[in-house]
Each structure stands twice: as structure tokens, then as C-alpha cells.
Amino acid sequence: ETAVFQTPNYHVTQVGNEVSFNCKQTLGHDTMYWYKQDSKKLLKIMFSYNNKQLIVNETVPRRFSPQSSDKAHLNLRIKSVEPEDSAVYLCASSGDVANTEVFFGKGTRLTVV
Amino acid sequence: GDSVTQTEGLVTLTEGLPVMLNCTYQSTYSPFLFWYVQHLNEAPKLLLKSFTDNKRPEHQGFHATLHKSSSSFHLQKSSAQLSDSALYYCAYNTNTGKLTFGDGTVLTVKP
Numbered sequence: 001e002t003a004v005f006q007t008p009n010y011h012v013t014q015v016g017n018e019v020s021f022n023c024k025q026t027l028g029h030d031t032m033y034w035y036k037q038d039s040k041k042l043l044k045i046m047f048s049y050n051n052k053q054l055i056v057n058e059t060v061p062r063r064f065s066p067q068s069s070d071k072a073h074l075n076l077r078i079k080s081v082e083p084e085d086s087a088v089y090l091c092a093s094s095g096d097v098a099n100t101e102v103f104f105g106k107g108t109r110l111t112v113v
Numbered sequence: 114g115d116s117v118t119q120t121e122g123l124v125t126l127t128e129g130l131p132v133m134l135n136c137t138y139q140s141t142y143s144p145f146l147f148w149y150v151q152h153l154n155e156a157p158k159l160l161l162k163s164f165t166d167n168k169r170p171e172h173q174g175f176h177a178t179l180h181k182s183s184s185s186f187h188l189q190k191s192s193a194q195l196s197d198s199a200l201y202y203c204a205y206n207t208n209t210g211k212l213t214f215g216d217g218t219v220l221t222v223k224p
Contacts, residue, residue: 004156031210041200043157043214055210090156094212102212104156 003027004105006091012111013081021076021108023091029103031055032074034066035090037107043090049074050096078110086112115140117205119215127223132175132190134218136203139184144205146179146186147212151200160201161188193222 004025013019025032033056034046047066048056054066063079078085088107094100117138124134138144151157161172163179163186175190186203203215 002156033212041217041219043202043217045211045213048210050210101159101162104158106154106156 002106004091004093004103006089006105006108008108009106010109010111012113014113015082016080019078019081019110021089021091021110023074023076023105025072025091025093025103025105027093027095027103028072029093029095030071031094031096032068032071033092033094033102034074034076035092035104037088037090039087047074047076081110081112083112086110115142115144115205115207115213117146117203117213117215119201119203119218121218122216123219123221125221125223126193128195129192132188132193132197132220134188134201134203134220136177136186136188136215137184138186138203138205140205140207142207143181144207146177147204147206148175148177148186148188149202149204149214151202153199157200157202193220195222195224198222 007022031050033048037043046060049068052068065077067075088109090107091105092102094102120135146163148160149157150160161177177188179186198221202217206212
């Protein structure tokens, strides 16, 4: 049963455009994440938030910016997309930053043409 | 730095045969190890996680044992089913708010 909701499911856009992806979790978790899954299925963490505070920021281009309005929401904005941004973006949440299960949404598939 | 390695990118086997997917890790600290499974067009979800007390986790017929001596957490199942075909990730967490995944292994089970 899905408890991490992402919108949109798919998005096709042109190089240079700005896009925003939304994520909401209904599990009451404190920690949320954005992961990128590329065409080779490599799954890499981009950002992690705990109680609305950024705690992990991997080496991600500046055009990517996460936005958290409250513990249940974590959005992702990409200012000026490039072809290599084409991927599936997975939002996830967990009870805390320690050894707890991470729950994933179904992802947003971005195609940059 | 910390890392987790899955040696096989693709594993194909016949239904009924045993499954073993390899996972080894390198870490300065004692990490928690996980196996996640992702079926086609679905979200990754937790399959197993390691315990601190050396218990062997089991789920859906799969099990994995954390061997600190060899830094391994291999995934095993005695008899593969067609429905086991999926992408399997080994992952670790050192309590830093970052769950890091291996490159993944695609398991294909044929009749």
C-alpha cells in the first residue's frame, strides 16, 4: 500500500526549462529523501531532510534544489534541465536517520528532449 | 570511503534452483545492511535488514547472514520462483541519514 505519493508520474520537457516534482508522505516520518535512478538503474541519494532540516546534500548540481514546507512534504525543483537529468526521481521517507526501513514512492520519470 | 559492492549485474537461473546474490561492504564503522527489491514499474521496497544480535533475517523465503569477518551480507533462497524476477539492491546505513545502495543485480528466473 502506497504511503509516499509523488506527482507527476511522468514529465517530458525541453532543455533549459524548469521543472518541479512534489512528494508527500502519510507515515508520520521525520526523514525524507530524494534519490535519482538513472538509465542503468543506479540508485543515488541526492538529498536527505530530517525534521525539515537538510542533513545530506550529495554532490548535486546547483540547478537542483529541494524544498520542504513541513515534515510530510519534500519537493524537488530543477532550474534549467539538461539531457543528463533524464532519470526516475524517487522520493522516500523513514522514521529517523538510523536503522529504519525506508519507504519509496513510485517515482517521477523525467525525460529531457 | 564506505561502499557496498554487488558483483553480479545480471543473474539468470531456472525456476527451482537456489539463488545467491552477493553483497560485500567496506565501512569504517559497523553499518546496518539491507536488501531492497524492485519489481518492474514499482517502487523499491525493503526485503531484509541485518540485526545487531546475529539473528538471521528471513522474508518471502529469502534470508541473509551478516558476516563481519568477511564483510558480507549475501542474499539467498533455496528455490527460485518466477515471481522472484526483479532488481535487487544491497544497501547500507551508518546512521548518518544516508542509505547508500549498491549497483543492483537483475535476477531473471526462467521456467
